[in-house]
Amino acid sequence: MNQLARLAAQLTTPLLPHDYLTLVDPVLAGSGFRARIRSIQPETVGSCSVEFEVPKSFPSHTAGQYLRLGVDIAGVRHWRSYSITTPQGSTSRRVLSITVKETSNGLMSGHLVRNARAGDLVFLEPAAGEFVLSQEPTELIFLAFGSGITPIMSMIRTLAARGGSPAPVLLIVGARTEDEVIFGEELAALADNEPWLDLVLWESAARGRFDVARLDQLAPNWRDAQTYVSGPSAILDQAVDLWAAAGLTEQLFVERFVTPLAHVDGAGGEVRFSRAGKSTAVDGSTTLLDAGEAAGILMPNGCRMGICHTCVVPLKSGQVRDMRTGEVHGEPGDIIQTCVNAAACDIEIDV
Amino acid sequence: MSALHIVPEVTEEPMSPVLAHLTEADVNEIADRLDAIRDEILADRGEADAAYIRRLIRIHRYLEISGRFTLLASILPPAWLTGTTLLSLAKIIENMELGHNIMHGQWDWMRDPEIHSTTWEWDNVATAQDWKMTHNSMHHTWTNVIGKDEDVGYGRLRVTPDQEWKPEHLFQVATNLLLMTFFEYGISMYDSAVNSESISHDGLDSRKKAIAKAWHKIKPQAFKDYIAFPLLSGISAPTTFAANFTANVVRNMWTHTVIFCGHFPDEVQYFTEEQVEGESKGDWYIRQMMGSANIEGSKLFHTMTGNLSHQIEHHLFPDLPSNRYSEIAPRVRAVCDEFDLPYTTGRLSKQNLEVWRKLAVLSLPNDVAAKLGL
Ligand code: FES
Numbered sequence: 001m002n003q004l005a006r007l008a009a010q011l012t013t014p015l016l017p018h019d020y021l022t023l024v025d026p027v028l029a030g031s032g033f034r035a036r037i038r039s040i041q042p043e044t045v046g047s048c049s050v051e052f053e054v055p056k057s058f059p060s061h062t063a064g065q066y067l068r069l070g071v072d073i074a075g076v077r078h079w080r081s082y083s084i085t086t087p088q089g090s091t092s093r094r095v096l097s098i099t100v101k102e103t104s105n106g107l108m109s110g111h112l113v114r115n116a117r118a119g120d121l122v123f124l125e126p127a128a129g130e131f132v133l134s135q136e137p138t139e140l141i142f143l144a145f146g147s148g149i150t151p152i153m154s155m156i157r158t159l160a161a162r163g164g165s166p167a168p169v170l171l172i173v174g175a176r177t178e179d180e181v182i183f184g185e186e187l188a189a190l191a192d193n194e195p196w197l198d199l200v201l202w203e204s205a206a207r208g209r210f211d212v213a214r215l216d217q218l219a220p221n222w223r224d225a226q227t228y229v230s231g232p233s234a235i236l237d238q239a240v241d242l243w244a245a246a247g248l249t250e251q252l253f254v255e256r257f258v259t260p261l262a263h264v265d266g267a268g269g270e271v272r273f274s275r276a277g278k279s280t281a282v283d284g285s286t287t288l289l290d291a292g293e294a295a296g297i298l299m300p301n302g303c304r305m306g307i308c309h310t311c312v313v314p315l316k317s318g319q320v321r322d323m324r325t326g327e328v329h330g331e332p333g334d335i336i337q338t339c340v341n342a343a344a345c346d347i348e349i350d351v
Numbered sequence: 352m353s354a355l356h357i358v359p360e361v362t363e364e365p366m367s368p369v370l371a372h373l374t375e376a377d378v379n380e381i382a383d384r385l386d387a388i389r390d391e392i393l394a395d396r397g398e399a400d401a402a403y404i405r406r407l408i409r410i411h412r413y414l415e416i417s418g419r420f421t422l423l424a425s426i427l428p429p430a431w432l433t434g435t436t437l438l439s440l441a442k443i444i445e446n447m448e449l450g451h452n453i454m455h456g457q458w459d460w461m462r463d464p465e466i467h468s469t470t471w472e473w474d475n476v477a478t479a480q481d482w483k484m485t486h487n488s489m490h491h492t493w494t495n496v497i498g499k500d501e502d503v504g505y506g507r508l509r510v511t512p513d514q515e516w517k518p519e520h521l522f523q524v525a526t527n528l529l530l531m532t533f534f535e536y537g538i539s540m541y542d543s544a545v546n547s548e549s550i551s552h553d554g555l556d557s558r559k560k561a562i563a564k565a566w567h568k569i570k571p572q573a574f575k576d577y578i579a580f581p582l583l584s585g586i587s588a589p590t591t592f593a594a595n596f597t598a599n600v601v602r603n604m605w606t607h608t609v610i611f612c613g614h615f616p617d618e619v620q621y622f623t624e625e626q627v628e629g630e631s632k633g634d635w636y637i638r639q640m641m642g643s644a645n646i647e648g649s650k651l652f653h654t655m656t657g658n659l660s661h662q663i664e665h666h667l668f669p670d671l672p673s674n675r676y677s678e679i680a681p682r683v684r685a686v687c688d689e690f691d692l693p694y695t696t697g698r699l700s701k702q703n704l705e706v707w708r709k710l711a712v713l714s715l716p717n718d719v720a721a722k723l724g725l
Binding site for chain 1: 386390393396397398399400401402409412413416455456459460461462463464465467468469472473474483484487488489491492571572574575579580583632635668669670
């Protein structure tokens with residue numbers, strides 16, 4: 001088989017045999033994992049679950065993990081992370097789903113909720129993340145706020161599929177109103193039928209913002225349980241402080257959806273050159289190429305005016321400003337031209 | 352200092368006589384106009400462009416597959432002719448509209464790792480990496496600057512009277528015929544030579560390395576066309592060999608012709624290093640326009656030249672998607688007209704005639720040519 005593949009590659013060089021396979025269907029081959037959207041189910045207003053059948057070779061996930069999803073929007077590939085909401089293992093057909101809530105100016109979430117259709121091609125990176133069920137059967141508390149329910153949903157579905165949890169599970173779900181609880185009906189039904197699951201609904205419109213200090217009333221035993229919390233940063237920070245004060249940090253698991261985005265004002269920042277292991281502070285009007293060279297880094301370069309693309313390096317984090325147009329842009333993994341871009345905030349580039 | 356920071360300055364001597372009438376304000380105005388065209392296209396790039404390049408990629412692959420399959424029966428003359436035609440077309444599209452343009456980064460904005468300047472490799476014996484170095488960064492930055500842009504004659508041909516005459520130029524028409532036939536090997540050797548000089552100066556060692564690298568690319572290319580596919584054709588082996596050789600030569604002659612018509616017709620101008628010193632963005636744009644020539648033709652013709660028939664627009668904006676050059680061409684031309692700048696364009700036959708005539712005339716020393724009234 002390997003021999004055959006090698007022979008085929010000699011015939012198709014400089015292309016690869018899979019470049020021809022993609023003529024049949026781009027989902028069959030090509031760089032990375034590919035899938036087609038099977039269905040899109042509306043959940044609450046402004047949220048939906050997107051289901052796709054993943055290739056056999058796609059590594060299986062653990063409940064609570066997320067995957068990176070790539071979608072071409074207006075010709076440009078965008079990548080975002082979404083928690084997988086399907087239970088772990090079990091299913092024979094490798095169907096995965098994610099649940100997306102549209103955020104304001106959310107390019108990708110808006111596209112998935114409003115424009116995506118069954119049959120669309122998507123790109124996947126294997127599941128990752130440390131926010132997963134621990135092995136020991138202990139009491140569990142889940143605190144899920146807004147779209148923070150998604151990784152926890154996979155955990156609850158996994159427990160339900162296994163026939164329940166050996167120890168009691170308390171789920172506190174927060175949303176503005178009951179209508180806005182994603183998976184509201186499914187959760188209510190589970191809580192009715194499953195003796196191991198208790199559900200507390202926290203409607204912030206009526207009861208105000210949830211305060212983790214309330215746990216003393218809602219779950220007096222929280223010090224003995226493993227707690228998983230997922231939702232907006234403010235609540236996560238509160239929880240981290242509370243558990244730290246109790247000296248129980250190992251019993252708390254936190255899922256942050258949005259990595260705190262660096263302050264982007266186009267005014268420069270600290271540039272880290274990861275391979276060279278160097279950093280330097282630059283202003284917003286020095287090109288990354290000039291900054292790198294001034295820091296003694298061997299920067300690839302050619303025309304130094306944005307036309308030849310010799311100077312491109314991958315961006316690892318942060319955003320850059322195109323000095324020709326003033327546009328602030330960049331996502332992790334983007335290939336940027338260092339000769340015409342300046343740091344828009346603290347950034348890291350792979351050179 | 353990056354070129355972005357260069358402040359325009361009035362040069363005592365204008366770049367060339369045709370530019371003598373331009374004021375500094377004119378030059379800046381030209382830069383602004385051209386920048387505006389570029390920004391407009393950038394803002395408008397999207398789905399339809401992505402669909403265009405993907406369609407071209409599919410067309411190339413279908414042409415290649417059907418050509419290769421037809422040639423399995425190449426012992427039959429009609430199959431030979433059809434297969435060779437299909438394969439030649441495939442190779443031309445692959446090298447020009449795909450390879451050349453993708454490696455320019457014209458499609459990097461899509462963020463598709465399979466259509467990206469950093470990952471693309473082409474069906475040509477010159478390696479993508481070497482070619483990007485000499486072509487994108489040297490030729491496009493220093494277009495037509497004698498001594499800086501080695502593409503001015505590729506180190507062998509004399510294409511402007513300002514280049515020094517050497518006895519080898521006497522045979523340059525023949526040299527060019529040979530270069531045209533084996534263009535891909537010419538480019539490969541030329542890239543290795545230029546790059547091994549510019550990358551390191553440790554003489555022999557870097558030269559050896561460059562040759563090893565070139566060979567690394569040539570080997571699988573030659574194996575595919577001259578051993579593997581002929582063998583697969585069984586009884587048709589010799590005819591398939593001939594067909595593949597022909598397809599490579601057809602592609603070589605075509606790319607050579609398009610490229611030479613883009614930079615060597617009569618009205619195209621060349622520059623000295625002193626002329627471009629302290630060049631502003633507007634000066635740079637003007638040099639690109641003066642140093643390039645377009646070829647007129649149908650839509651299909653433009654596609655088959657990889658849109659290098661819009662050489663002027665390509666040189667102004669080497670990383671704009673090629674499918675947009677034809678739409679901006681009239682606007683670029685309008686800028687030239689307004690500022691009384693030449694915009695060189697003509698049919699392939701005319702441009703090609705000028706190229707060969709020029710090579711013939713310049714094969715003689717300037718004084719001899721003058722005496723003969725050439
Ligand atoms: S050095 Fe040429 S594009 Fe950056």
